[in-house]
Amino acid sequence: MLKIQEIRELIRLIDQANIEEFLYEHEGTKVHMKKPNGNVPVEAVVKTVVEPAPKAIVQEVTAPQATTEPVAVVQETKQEQSKQEAVKADNLHKITSPMVGTFYAAPSPDSPPYVKVGDKVKTDTIVCIIEAMKLFNEIEAEVNGEIVEILVQNGQLVEYGQPLFLVKPE
Known part of the structure; x- marks a missing residue:
């Protein structure tokens, strides 16, 4: 492959x-x-x-969309565009991926996810793990608020700067 x-x-x-x-x-x-x-x-x-x-x-x-190239590599779907418009309209905070890697919603396959839609989070709340080069990096919420939407699926490859969660700030 x-x-x-x-x-x-x-x-x-x-x-x-x-x-x-x-x-x-x-x-x-x-x-x-x-x-x-x-x-x-x-x-x-x-x-x-x-x-x-x-x-x-x-x-x-x-293929993921490149953020540094001026040419769009992957056309965004209407659903992704509407999510981005919702972020602007509702002043939602996007928790983005700080690196390229694999998104994991839970610390292990048999554990419950760190957060679900509707959960309240604080700035230091761990919301997911991004695995990059066999290292598991805990990602924090960065803001106090409520999880409105989870934008990626467990096990999905994510890019640097890709939105992972939408949070309604308190």
Whole structure:
């Protein structure tokens, strides 16, 4: 399977090239990228097919949006845009990921999550763990308030600066 850095490099190369669509398949991994009007890459989807016994399992990974590049890599869905508008309208605080890693809602798989929607949090309340390079980093709420929405799922890969929680400040 391709690494995130390899996917980003492919996106950068396709962005610089004068092509509208790119398809790459190798050993069960499929990368498909399209640029509408030949200008901006809109999506990059990686599909990995793992074939155990009788049936195939397909895993889709969408390349994360780069925050430092001027070109949008992944088109935001209408739901994400409405969440961002809700943040602006309601003055909600976003707890963002301080690093690239894997989001975990609980300290262990058999433990309850650190927080749920509706929970009250303080600035030092641990809301999740981000695992990066085999290190588990506890993420604090940074604000006193109430958890309004959890924006990521347990086990999801998150990017630096990606919103994780929406908190209604007190």
